[in-house]
Amino acid sequence: MAAAPEEHPAEDLARLAELHGVATSYRPAPDRTVQVSASAVAAALAALGVDATGPDAVRTALAARERELRERLLPPTVVQWSGAEPATALTALPALAALPAGTRLRVETEDGEERAWEERAGEEGVLAADLPLGVHRLTATAPDGRTGEACLVVAPDRLPAPPGRSYGLLVQLYSLLSRRSWGMGDLGDLAELAGWAGHTAGAGFVQVNPLHAAVPGAPTDPSPYRPSSRRFPDPVHLRIEDIPEFAHVEDRERLSALLERAGRLRAAVLDKGALIDRDAVWELKREALEQVLAVPLGPGRQAAYDAFRAAHGRALDDHATWCALAEVHGSDWHRWPDGLRDPRSAATARARSALADRVEFHARLAWLTDGQLRAAQRAAREAGMPVGIVHDLAVGVHPAGADAWAQQDVFAAGMSVGAPPDAFNARGQDWGLPPWRPDRLAATGHAPYRDLLRALFRYAGALRIDHVMGLFRLWWVPQGSPPTDGTYVHYDAEAMLALLSLEATRAGAVVIGEDLGTVEPGVRETLQRRGVLGTSVLWFERDWEGDGRPLPPERWRADCLATATTHDLPPTAARLTGDHVDLRDRLGLLTRSAAEERAEASADAAEWLALLGSLGLLDSPAAGPPGSDEEEEIRAVHRFLLRTPARLIGVWLPDGLGDRRPQNLPGTWDEYPNWRLPVADSDGRPVPLEELVASPRLRALLDVLRPDVLRPAVLRPPGAGPTTRR
Incomplete structure (x- = not known):
């Protein structure tokens, strides 16, 4: 246990913390500084291998660190x-x-x-x-x-810039079902959407949720932001029929039975309103893959697979071994027999040999999924998309998963990543994700981070980095403590950005940083200088340093992805109509009366609509309250985004159908079906991909953003007459 605050010599502890990149205070606002508890500092230092349990230990550790820094010739990077x-x-x-x-x-x-x-x-x-x-x-x-x-x-010096100005679609892949998918959206659906959006709608990209490998469970954690591995993708996204060996499976009767079961699973979601059941989908696909992978690879396919295994080396062996061991011992490696908790132990080596068939099975799945991911990117580029598929990099991994097992030496034991208290969450947040140790990363030349980037850039036209501020610092929360009792730990941001720039340049890929919320001073400026695009969401873009009014389009930053909403926020129709307040009221999530929340939400929407009207962006401003003509208002919101200088403009795909349900409602678990909802229309009726692309409402929205009107923003003064638009 960390010592109580009064036991530490404050100045020595502060100096020791500084030399290890551990913060003793932070500034949630420019005019406010919060001191971190000494126990949180000591706990963070302990996770870095530094003993700060008392005055003598602090003095000894401080002297050792000062001597180390004084005598070394070179920094790690x-x-x-x-x-x-x-x-x-x-x-x-x-x-x-x-x-x-x-x-x-x-x-x-x-x-x-x-x-x-x-x-x-x-x-x-x-x-x-x-x-x-x-x-x-x-x-x-x-x-x-x-x-x-x-x-x-x-x-x-700078990362690749987007090739011109373009718009794209934002969608959670699992929610995008077609009449060919097996109960959740798959990589075949992604390729189809990209092909349609590029050829027909002139879109420049499609952004999806993280497709990292999940931790299997009963049930599996549905959140794509708590993966087992960030380096390897999840085979649940495979389009089984697109695997070449599928055509050569011998037991066609058994395969037909699986296809029938998949059809019933799909119909349950699309026709009967069932939630997406990832575990049921995986059970079917795994059974089918057992048959498909029993078909021998042809010489060319075998050579490609061998090259993939050689390229990914020990990392792939570790991942496949973890998957095989999880089938036998459960998905939490902390509960495995002692010898198997160490990926380098003799016991693990023996188990890997004994389970060689299963290790091979999971390695093949990683290769097959990688191949379909690259095929989706090819489809996007062949459809004329200048960027293609934008993949999402989660901020961390599940503590029980494959990466945490294989890379124990670079993860901080006993720590979890989160966020300090802020205006939106007075209790702070604990995301349950173990952080990388900055000292161990540096000692390896940031090899795990480099390997992760290389793997993702194999099939990404662009990469969105969730909580991009984590390249600079992360809020570490000691296990068993509330998020308020954490502290920031700093990383070598220059090295992290340099490696990001190097790998993105080699791949010719754009990088988008999710920089919403509290951001350390200077971080956004550094990211912009290096060519990392930011993220700007309409409802948050106000003149916070002035009168607090909506920020006019000419004052938005250019180097960003501009959107109306995200997967964690209410869809635009819900924002305009106030349905998001009703949802939170039904679930008991409001901290004020429903009347107060509704009044504030209505005033917020009305203020934005007034600005849209003053700019001539509404064809016929509705006489009623916000949401009276939601289709036209949603189009006006996107006309506004066009007026900004943003390099990329994102359209939340459910906004094109009037879907009112967020894909994720922060602060809920069983109360709301997070990550399990199919894309639906304004009545909540699921809409398959085949119908979605024919939707007049969606087409009318995308007409606003077609390339013939998607040009550098021409800004006009408020009150000027309406422009010609589609």
């Missing part, structure tokens, strides 16, 4: 931004400027090329501009014999 002008000597970088004169440096590039020189005072040495992009190894040898090694990241 050195970043050189390529394109920075003027070109300088490598040793002129701030991280290396204090090297003693005469230090010998050697760079081994990631391609194995070696460069060595001696740095003398007043001489340039090797110019950083001479080094290729990549992750290299830098070695320093001082005149007194001390040596040091560092990971040298040479990265593009």
